[in-house]
Amino acid sequence: MSVEAIHGEHPHSDDPHLTFAHHFIERKQQDESYIVGMWAFLVTEIMFFGALFIAYIIYRTIWPGEFAEFSRAHLNTALGFINTLILLSSSLSMAFCVRHAKLKNHGKMVLSMVLTFMFACGFLVVKTIEYTHKYNDNLIPGPLFHYTAGEAGAKGEVGAATEKTEAGGAEAKAEKSMEAEGRKFVLPATKGQRDTKQRHAEIFFSLYFIMTGIHGIHVVIGMLVMVIILVMFWSGSPLVQDFMPIEMFGLYWHFVDIVWIFLYPALYLINPDITKFHP
Amino acid sequence: MSENTEAIVHNEHGEYHEEHHEHHVNSPGLLWGIYGGLMILLFATVGAAFFDLHKYIPIPGMNIIVMLFIAILKASLVVLFFMEVKKGTRLTWLWAGAGFFWFLMMLGIMFDYMSRNWVTAI
Structure with a gap:
């Protein structure tokens, strides 16, 4: 019995939205396989980012007051807000891109994808501004790392509760000498050379850079995929005539957006008042 | 619809x-x-x-x-x-739910770990 006889339909129709591979019973089954495969990948991504969030929760539970101070002193809530706005908007344009792909409005589909790409560029520009500030403030974890309280810490509202835990004496001297040396290269601090608060700050900024950095890499990968899809579309590749590859990419892009939805309150919006209840 | x-x-x-x-x-x-x-x-x-x-x-x-x-x-x-x-489809729900469920399990393990007081301030 031929394939057509079983299915009662040609697996390779003129309409790319109806075409399906020979090992599928029908188009619907192929669509479901695509979606489930993509979700299986996204589950691994949830595991990946989930582990980072768990690490963050553990350290924030240990030093809630200090984390609030570090965040208030050096993370810009407004820039984080702009980036959240940009990513949510890019999700909307991506959802429209999928809609137009399904309706075969290819002109609008390309326009929506280019718009999504522009939003992604905007996100990276803001991220670059933020990372530059961190670099200038010596907040890149490593030998040059040196935390200074900044504006919020200077008010003394938050820092007071945590100052007791700071080590005095030799550690304070080492800190002063580092301050005098400015950006000059110093050997990585061994245990005891750098005071406790410095090490706590270094862990906070390590988590910050790992979490936002890996999220940023996801954004860059998304942008590369968008370029590939657009080039394939413009060169008339049959692979992107079907809407499913675009829908799959949409799922990935929305996932990247969801990660940022959680990163924003976790890193940027730590209310300093929590120190009153978790000294 | x-x-x-x-x-x-x-x-x-x-x-x-x-x-x-x-x-x-x-x-x-x-x-x-x-x-x-x-x-x-x-x-x-x-x-x-x-x-x-x-x-x-x-x-x-x-x-x-x-x-x-x-x-x-x-x-x-x-x-x-x-x-x-x-x-x-139901299979999509199952997979989307699996991601959520996995994260809940990991949180559960984390709470168990923390409740044993093994995580202490350095």
Whole structure:
């Protein structure tokens, strides 16, 4: 019995939205396989980012007051807000891109994808501004790392509760000498050379850079995929005539957006008042 | 099909195919509506960060509880509508749920670990 006889339909129709591979019973089954495969990948991504969030929760539970101070002193809530706005908007344009792909409005589909790409560029520009500030403030974890309280810490509202835990004496001297040396290269601090608060700050900024950095890499990968899809579309590749590859990419892009939805309150919006209840 | 959705029925040779060839498409009204909801929730998140919610509800860490709750609402809107899980098949629900369930399990293990007091300040 031929394939057509079983299915009662040609697996390779003129309409790319109806075409399906020979090992599928029908188009619907192929669509479901695509979606489930993509979700299986996204589950691994949830595991990946989930582990980072768990690490963050553990350290924030240990030093809630200090984390609030570090965040208030050096993370810009407004820039984080702009980036959240940009990513949510890019999700909307991506959802429209999928809609137009399904309706075969290819002109609008390309326009929506280019718009999504522009939003992604905007996100990276803001991220670059933020990372530059961190670099200038010596907040890149490593030998040059040196935390200074900044504006919020200077008010003394938050820092007071945590100052007791700071080590005095030799550690304070080492800190002063580092301050005098400015950006000059110093050997990585061994245990005891750098005071406790410095090490706590270094862990906070390590988590910050790992979490936002890996999220940023996801954004860059998304942008590369968008370029590939657009080039394939413009060169008339049959692979992107079907809407499913675009829908799959949409799922990935929305996932990247969801990660940022959680990163924003976790890193940027730590209310300093929590120190009153978790000294 | 609900009023919020449209169906494309592929019309070849002037005839409609069977129902299983319909692809679910989100209407512009629904997409803008979800975006509006996300914007409101975004402002709610930022608002929650600048008020001492502990004054009104005396639970430790009330602010982060509220902010994470709002974040979960936002993520749910994105997953259900933008990622079209709401109109997805049962297998899609199973996989989307698996990711959520896995994260809950990991949180459970974390709480168990922390309750044993093995995590201490360095």
